[in-house]
Amino acid sequence: MRKTESNFFYIQPIVVSDYLIFDNNYRAESHFFHMQSEEMYMNEQYAELIEAAIAAKKFSYSPYSLFRVGAAILSEDGQIFKGCNIENVSYGATNCAERTAIFKGVSEGVKSIKAIAITSDEEDFTYPCGICRQVICEFGTEVDILLVNNKGETRMSSIKELLPNSFSKETLLD
Amino acid sequence: MRKTESNFFYIQPIVVSDYLIFDNNYRAESHFFHMQSEEMYMNEQYAELIEAAIAAKKFSYSPYSLFRVGAAILSEDGQIFKGCNIENVSYGATNCAERTAIFKGVSEGVKSIKAIAITSDEEDFTYPCGICRQVICEFGTEVDILLVNNKGETRMSSIKELLPNSFSKETLLD
Amino acid sequence: MRKTESNFFYIQPIVVSDYLIFDNNYRAESHFFHMQSEEMYMNEQYAELIEAAIAAKKFSYSPYSLFRVGAAILSEDGQIFKGCNIENVSYGATNCAERTAIFKGVSEGVKSIKAIAITSDEEDFTYPCGICRQVICEFGTEVDILLVNNKGETRMSSIKELLPNSFSKETLLD
Amino acid sequence: MRKTESNFFYIQPIVVSDYLIFDNNYRAESHFFHMQSEEMYMNEQYAELIEAAIAAKKFSYSPYSLFRVGAAILSEDGQIFKGCNIENVSYGATNCAERTAIFKGVSEGVKSIKAIAITSDEEDFTYPCGICRQVICEFGTEVDILLVNNKGETRMSSIKELLPNSFSKETLLD
Numbered sequence: 243m244r245k246t247e248s249n250f251f252y253i254q255p256i257v258v259s260d261y262l263i264f265d266n267n268y269r270a271e272s273h274f275f276h277m278q279s280e281e282m283y284m285n286e287q288y289a290e291l292i293e294a295a296i297a298a299k300k301f302s303y304s305p306y307s308l309f310r311v312g313a314a315i316l317s318e319d320g321q322i323f324k325g326c327n328i329e330n331v332s333y334g335a336t337n338c339a340e341r342t343a344i345f346k347g348v349s350e351g352v353k354s355i356k357a358i359a360i361t362s363d364e365e366d367f368t369y370p371c372g373i374c375r376q377v378i379c380e381f382g383t384e385v386d387i388l389l390v391n392n393k394g395e396t397r398m399s400s401i402k403e404l405l406p407n408s409f410s411k412e413t414l415l416d
Numbered sequence: 417m418r419k420t421e422s423n424f425f426y427i428q429p430i431v432v433s434d435y436l437i438f439d440n441n442y443r444a445e446s447h448f449f450h451m452q453s454e455e456m457y458m459n460e461q462y463a464e465l466i467e468a469a470i471a472a473k474k475f476s477y478s479p480y481s482l483f484r485v486g487a488a489i490l491s492e493d494g495q496i497f498k499g500c501n502i503e504n505v506s507y508g509a510t511n512c513a514e515r516t517a518i519f520k521g522v523s524e525g526v527k528s529i530k531a532i533a534i535t536s537d538e539e540d541f542t543y544p545c546g547i548c549r550q551v552i553c554e555f556g557t558e559v560d561i562l563l564v565n566n567k568g569e570t571r572m573s574s575i576k577e578l579l580p581n582s583f584s585k586e587t588l589l590d
Numbered sequence: 591m592r593k594t595e596s597n598f599f600y601i602q603p604i605v606v607s608d609y610l611i612f613d614n615n616y617r618a619e620s621h622f623f624h625m626q627s628e629e630m631y632m633n634e635q636y637a638e639l640i641e642a643a644i645a646a647k648k649f650s651y652s653p654y655s656l657f658r659v660g661a662a663i664l665s666e667d668g669q670i671f672k673g674c675n676i677e678n679v680s681y682g683a684t685n686c687a688e689r690t691a692i693f694k695g696v697s698e699g700v701k702s703i704k705a706i707a708i709t710s711d712e713e714d715f716t717y718p719c720g721i722c723r724q725v726i727c728e729f730g731t732e733v734d735i736l737l738v739n740n741k742g743e744t745r746m747s748s749i750k751e752l753l754p755n756s757f758s759k760e761t762l763l764d
Numbered sequence: 765m766r767k768t769e770s771n772f773f774y775i776q777p778i779v780v781s782d783y784l785i786f787d788n789n790y791r792a793e794s795h796f797f798h799m800q801s802e803e804m805y806m807n808e809q810y811a812e813l814i815e816a817a818i819a820a821k822k823f824s825y826s827p828y829s830l831f832r833v834g835a836a837i838l839s840e841d842g843q844i845f846k847g848c849n850i851e852n853v854s855y856g857a858t859n860c861a862e863r864t865a866i867f868k869g870v871s872e873g874v875k876s877i878k879a880i881a882i883t884s885d886e887e888d889f890t891y892p893c894g895i896c897r898q899v900i901c902e903f904g905t906e907v908d909i910l911l912v913n914n915k916g917e918t919r920m921s922s923i924k925e926l927l928p929n930s931f932s933k934e935t936l937l938d
Contacts, residue, residue, distance in 0.1 A: 301871050305937060306655070307588060307681065326871050331933040332719035333655065333677060333684035335898045337863065342871050345864045349848050351823050364587075371583040371680035372553075376546030376857045404580060407573070409545040411853040413538070414481060415827060475697050479763060480829070481855065500697050503855060505759040506893035507829065509724045510855035515685065516693045523649050523674050523690050545854035550683045585679040589653060655936060712935075719931040720901075724894030752928060755921070757893040761886070762829060 288357060291316045292390050295359035298324035298339065305329065311362045313339035315347050318354040318382075323347035340374035344381060357386040365391050375405040383410075462531060465490045466564050469533035472498035472513065479503065485536045487513035489521050492528040492556075497521040514548035518555060529556040535564040541571050549579040557584075636705060639664045640738050643707035646672035646687065653677065659710045661687035663695050666702040666730075671695040688722035692729060705734040713739050723753040731758075810879060813838045814912050817881035820846035820861065827851065833884045835861035837869050840876040840904075845869040862896035866903060879908040887913050897927040905932075 291314050299312025304327055311327040325342025337345075340358060347355070358378060362368040367389040370378065378385050378401050385401040401408075465488050473486025478501055485501040499516025511519075514532060521529070532552060536542040541563040544552065552559050552575050559575040575582075639662050647660025652675055659675040673690025685693075688706060695703070706726060710716040715737040718726065726733050726749050733749040749756075813836050821834025826849055833849040847864025859867075862880060869877070880900060884890040889911040892900065900907050900923050907923040923930075 298871065301873050303870055305933070309588060324871065325867070328867055328870050329681060330899055330902050331936050332686070332721055332898050332931060333681045334686065334719070334721050335863075335895050335902075336681035336684075337859075337867050338680070338682065341857075341859065342867045345847070345850050345859050346868050346871065348825055348850050349820065349823050349846065349864050349868065366587070367581075368587070369581045369583050371682070372546035372548070372550030372579055373680055373682050373857050374546070375549075375579075376854050377852055379546075380852050380857075399581070405546055405549075406578060406580075407541075407543045409543050409854060411827070413540070413542070414483060414853050472697065475699050477696055479759070498697065499693070502693050502696050504725055504728050505762050506724050506757060506860070506895055507851060507855045507858035508860065508893070508895050509689075509721050509728075510858075511685075511689065511693050512854070512856065515683075516697050519673070519676050519685050519690045520694050520697065522651055522676050523646065523672065523694065525649050545856070547683050547854055547856050550680050551678055554678050554683075583680060585653070588679050657936060714935070715929075716935070717929045717931050720894035720896070720898030720927055722894070723897075723927075727894075747929070753894055753897075754926060754928075755889075755891045757891050761888070761890070762831060 287316055287320070288359075288386075288388060291322055291357060291359045292361075292388060292396065294322050294324050295339075295361045295388075295390060298326050298343070299361060299363075300326070302326040302339070303328045306331070306333070309362065311339040311360065311368060313343045313358060313360045315340075315343045315352075315355050316357040316359075317347055317352040318356050319352075321347065321350075321352065323350070323352070338371060338374050340370050341377050344377055348381065353381070355382040355385050357388060359388040359390060361390040361392075363392050365393060367391050367397050369399075370404065372405075375401065376408070379405050379408045380411060461490055461494070462533070462560075462562060465496055465531060465533045466535075466562060466570065468496050468498050469513075469535045469562075469564060472500050472517070473535060473537075474500070476500040476513070477502045480505070480507070483536065485513040485534065485542060487517045487532060487534045489514075489517045489526075489529050490531040490533075491521055491526040492530050493526075495521065495524075495526065497524070497526070512545060512548050514544050515551050518551055522555065527555070529559050531560040531562060533562040533564060535566075537566050539565050539567060541565050543573075544578065546579075549575065550582070553579050553582045553584060635664055635668070636707075636734075636736060639670055639705060639707045640709075640736060640744065642670050642672050643687075643709045643736075643738060646674050646691070647709060647711075648674070650674040650687070651676045654679070654681070657710065659687040659708065659716060661691045661706060661708045663688075663691045663700075663703050664705040664707075665695055665700040666704050667700075669695065669698075669700065671698070671700070686719060686722050688718050689725050692725055696729065701729070703730040703733050705736060707736040707738060709738040709740075711740050713741060715739050715745050717747075718752065720753075723749065724756070727753050727756045728759060809838055809842070810881075810908075810910060813844055813879060813881045814883075814910060814918065816844050816846050817861075817883045817910075817912060818916075820848050820865070821883060821885075822848070824848040824861070825850045828853070828855070831884065833861040833882065833890060835865045835880060835882045837862075837865045837874075837877050838879040838881075839869055839874040840878050841874075843869065843872075843874065845872070845874070860893060860896050862892050863899050866899055870903065875903070877904040877907050879910060881910040881912060883912040883914075885914050887915060889913050889919050891921075892926065894927075897923065898930070901927050901930045901932060 294314035295312045302310035314324045323346040327339045329336045387399045389397045468488035469486045476484035488498045497520040501513045503510045561573045563571045642662035643660045650658035662672045671694040675687045677684045735747045737745045816836035824832035836846045845868040849861045851858045909921045911919045
């Protein structure tokens with residue numbers, strides 16, 4: 243693995259859960275939104291984060307939708323926490339994978355989130371629902387959102403793109 | 417009132433709840449998030465919708481946050497339904513003004529939403545939280561979102577702008 | 591209709607939505623969870639409330655569960671508000687019929703609830719979920735809960751029975 | 765420590781977080797509900813569970829209510845998971861301590877819950893809200909609920925007592 247700049251690496255093709263995730267010189271592009279960097283090489287932490295999200299899906303409790311989701315957060319201090327969706331017969335008390343991962347981290351002392359990875363069994367990318375976007379922005383305004391489909395292909399977005407003009411904590415706390 | 421184009425009107429200055437809301441030649445543009453409210457043409461239905469949102473705030477049940485919100489939806493078939501935020505000691509069972517208005521309409525037969533207006537007691541515009549954005553997009557992909565501050569100034573956005581790449585019903589129903 | 595005591599009436603058999611709901615001498619008792627519905631006196635308002643709950647089911651938006659629920663509240667000042675369940679693709683943003691009815695009433699000025707009726711398409715009685723019980727107890731500690739099955743049979747309970755030792759607003763407001 | 769019967773122990777006074785929790789021959793009594801056993805000696809696992817709930821409160825994220833709650837679950841297979849309340853500016857996206865603990869366990873493979881302990885900074889016992897009761901009963905019909913106040917005094921209840929006639933998963937899955 244050859245270092246290219248401070249935080250990023252050229253990475254060799256890696257296999258995660260039987261899927262080829264990254265080719266050499268992997269370039270994350272957001273076709274619909276302006277990315278901070280047009281050429282972003284995936285760093286090692288993000289590869290690990292994606293692997294965690296895929297693994298997290300295993301414990302999905304989704305007897306009502308049969309729609310399995312896995313997620314993982316990377317905290318600002320470098321820890322990874324995994325989560326799956328956990329449904330409830332009432333529907334309203336259902337918890338998404340993203341929130342499960344966030345709640346796990348926060349309950350262990352995480353104060354701020356750097357990135358979150360999300361995956362399902364679908365070929366379409368599974369974007370976070372509005373509730374999860376709301377919870378993400380409570381713990382970071384610069385959170386990268388990594389989407390992974392069932393082929394291991396990835397797309398990258400951010401909480402600013404996915405929840406612009408958020409109803410944020412300054413509203414009540416200032 | 418002089419007609420200018422298909423759906424819009426030049427409107428005279430009108431007073432809603434003691435606030436001057438619209439000047440002549442008010443023009444609605446929603447290319448991005450930053451609006452030129454000074455150049456917004458407002459149609460008659462939207463003026464009525466904003467008035468309804470402001471009136472709806474009256475019944476806000478917000479003993480925990482003391483943050484009053486009012487909202488109103490305009491259904492595709494031209495009906496207006498008002499809602500306020502209704503808090504709960506558990507916090508999690510709290511319902512926002514936007515959802516109250518939507519639930520009222522849907523429970524009376526509304527299938528699709530054309531626009532929603534939102535207001536609070538703040539000078540800053542109060543944008544819908546992520547949960548409400550999620551519920552809005554269940555009932556329309558082309559919903560206009562009208563924000564009104566405590567001075568009666570307005571800004572216009574859309575659900576597409578505020579919840580891009582939504583986790584939408586096609587995900588589970590297709 | 592012959593008056594028997596302050597609030598209750600002997601009522602003639604009435605037909606609601608093609609179901610025979612009340613026989614003469616129907617008497618409401620709620621000592622425990624299992625009711626003797628044969629000995630239940632039902633007053634006129636409660637008969638109307640049950641009819642409203644059954645009618646409310648018509649607008650149920652439940653494409654994910656296909657489980658239709660209708661509810662109606664009777665406010666302390668004698669008004670009736672109807673609600674249906676309104677689901678969301680995120681599941682978590684789903685709203686039950688009971689809460690829809692309550693939010694409608696509160697947003698129209700209701701401060702306190704006297705009773706709520708709940709029905710579904712099932713022969714088993716459909717009890718309110720925990721979220722709805724939490725919202726009910728925000729607006730009354732003495733709320734009667736009327737359950738109606740698909741045969742029009744009724745059972746009566748109360749919020750005190752269904753959410754004992756509730757996490758109540760005094761916890762945060764005192 | 766002297767064994768008395770299959771699962772229970774006479775325990776010596778133990779100090780948890782500076783509070784004296786159990787005296788010798790500690791007897792859990794439910795004054796308001798009929799307990800399965802009128803004389804229940806606290807077992808070792810339950811003492812550890814209560815200690816975990818008190819410790820969990822440390823990471824409470826509650827900037828809006830300033831009401832800190834800690835909880836911990838004991839899974840059927842003997843694992844303990846800790847949770848705290850994690851609030852959100854939207855209020856509705858708030859997660860209670862009980863659910864945080866449950867979601868953590870389930871996302872690590874827990875299928876069934878044996879007991880949950882709950883504590884806050886109050887002298888009054890903090891009972892679970894309706895949402896949490898709904899989530900508890902998704903993962904067990906025989907869950908013991910241990911309440912601990914700020915003096916380390918305990919009270920014991922059960923999900924059957926706190927959410928009778930629950931809206932349960934058989935409703936949708938059968």
